[in-house]
Amino acid sequence: MPFRRNGPRERISWALSKKSRKLTKLKTDYLDLQRKYKTTIRRLQRMRKKEVPNQANIPRSKINAQLREAGLDGECVNKIRKQLLLSNTLIEEVKLAKRENKPGKTSFCEILFQVEFLTRCVCETQCPR
Secondary structure (H helix, E strand, O other): OOOHHHOOOOOOOHHHHHHHHHHHHHHHHHHHHHHHHHHHHHHHHHHHHHOOOOHHHOHHHHHHHHHHHHOOOOHHHHHHHHHHHHHHHHHHHHHHHHHOOOOOOOOHHHHHHHHHHHHHHHHHHHOOO
16 A cells, blocks of 8 residues: 555545544433433333332222321221222222123123112111111
8 A cells, every 4th residue: 555645645624534433422321311312211111011000909908098198097087998898899899800700690780789788788787876
């Protein structure tokens, strides 16, 4: 290879070299930001996939949360807890029956009437007038 110093030299302006350096820097920054974005999206997806079902889906824990929010203490809590437990379990049963309602089984309306009758009976026995 012949030495460049002996022949004509290509002159690059200072402004052009500055802009090209800035362009390469911006490209690398863009690639870094793209990589960070992808990693955060993946992390978010992993977190969503890992999410543990909330324990408040169980009727008893729903009751405890409701009583804590209300700020109730003492003997009245035990009475209220029993009634709330009954109502929450019945609501869960109705939801489950509605989801699993198939032709040939008892209809959803019949189940609702049975639940309503049961709640009336239980409330009358627990809370006499």
